[in-house]
Amino acid sequence: RLEEFLKKEVDLELSTLPEFEERAIDFSEVEELMNSINTIPAPCAPVINPQAPNAATGTSLRVYWGLFSDDTVECYQLCYKPVSNERCSDEHAEHTLKVKETYCTITNLLPNTQYEFWVSALNASGISPPSERAVYVTAPSPPIIKSKKIRSCENAALVCWESRDINPVDSYMVEL
Numbered sequence: 054r055l056e057e058f059l060k061k062e063v064d065l066e067l068s069t070l071p072e073f074e075e076r077a078i079d080f081s082e083v084e085e086l087m088n089s090i091n092t093i094p095a096p097c098a099p100v101i102n103p104q105a106p107n108a109a110t111g112t113s114l115r116v117y118w119g120l121f122s123d124d125t126v127e128c129y130q131l132c133y134k135p136v137s138n139e140r141c142s143d144e145h146a147e148h149t150l151k152v153k154e155t156y157c158t159i160t161n162l163l164p165n166t167q168y169e170f171w172v173s174a175l176n177a178s179g180i181s182p183p184s185e186r187a188v189y190v191t192a193p194s195p196p197i198i199k200s201k202k203i204r205s206c207e208n209a210a211l212v213c214w215e216s217r218d219i220n221p222v223d224s225y226m227v228e229l
Contacts, residue, residue, distance in 0.1 A: 114189045129175065
C-alpha cells in the first residue's frame with residue numbers, strides 16, 4: 054500500500070480564502086497603551102538645604118539638596134551666581150553644573166562672598182521646576198597682621214591687622 058501511495062501525485066497547495074490573503078492588523082492602540090505604561094513623569098522640584106556649619110572655605114562651598122518624592126532622577130542641574138546689588142556683568146554671570154549626587158562642592162569662589170543657589174532634577178521625561186533659592190556665604194580670608202605696628206609691654210600687647218576682603222567681616226577671633 055505504501056508503494057501505491059508514493060506513486061500518486063499529491064497537490065500540496067493550500068487554498069486560502071481571499072479575506073485572509075492581505076489582512077493588515079492595526080497595532081496602534083496596543084502601541085499607544087504600551088507607551089503610556091513605560092513613560093515616567095518629570096520629577097518634582099528638589100528642596101535645597103540651608104548652608105550647613107563648616108560647609109565653606111574661603112574659596113569653596115558644599116551645597117546639599119534632596120527630594121520629597123520617589124521620582125526617578127537621572128541627574129541634577131545646579132545653578133549659582135554671586136549675590137550682587139549691581140546689574141549683571143560677566144563677573145556675576147550664572148553658572149550651571151550637571152551633578153549625579155544630591156550634593157556638590159563648588160570651588161574657585163571669592164572669599165567672604167554671598168552666592169545664590171538653586172537646583173532642578175532631570176529624567177527622560179523632562180526637567181523639574183527649580184527649587185527655592187538658597188544663599189550660601191564663603192568664609193573670609195585670613196587678615197594680614199601689620200608686624201611693624203605690633204607693640205608690647207609687661208602686661209599688654211597691641212596687634213594690628215587689616216582685612217583682605219571686599220565685604221565687611223562680622224568679627225575676628227584673636228588667639229594667644
